[in-house]
Amino acid sequence: MRWYKIPGIQNTDQPFIKKVKAGNKTVCLIGYEGSFYALSAVCPHAGADLSNGWCNNQKLICPFHRYSYDLRTGKGSGGQNDYISSFPVKVKDDIIYIGINTFWERIKQAFK
Numbered sequence: 001m002r003w004y005k006i007p008g009i010q011n012t013d014q015p016f017i018k019k020v021k022a023g024n025k026t027v028c029l030i031g032y033e034g035s036f037y038a039l040s041a042v043c044p045h046a047g048a049d050l051s052n053g054w055c056n057n058q059k060l061i062c063p064f065h066r067y068s069y070d071l072r073t074g075k076g077s078g079g080q081n082d083y084i085s086s087f088p089v090k091v092k093d094d095i096i097y098i099g100i101n102t103f104w105e106r107i108k109q110a111f112k
């Protein structure tokens with residue numbers, strides 16, 4: 001896994017959703033209730049930009065049709081039968097990093 005430094009984000013307790021680049025991925029970096037989460041920024045339903053959504057009850061809510069995704073796993077709520085990718089986040093020396101598996105790591109996981 002490769003860790004990408006995310007510049008310009010303060011380590012704060014204030015809630016936020018910000019679209020950032022981690023390698024070649026566009027990711028929603030979310031600060032919510034004292035924790036950080038990183039999820040895909042594109043809604044699988046109809047392509048909305050999830051960084052324009054909001055959080056409620058540990059879920060990211062899509063601004064278009066209100067589908068919702070678990071902040072920790074990316075799993076869609078009951079009945080949606082979908083998910084968005086989730087990525088690990090770490091904070092080191094007050095700097096936020098998002099972990100992205102390399103192409104070969106994703107291939108290996110697919111054949112496990």
Ligand code: FES
Pocket residue numbers: 043044045046047048062063064065066067
């Ligand atoms: S585009 Fe996200 S719920 Fe429809």
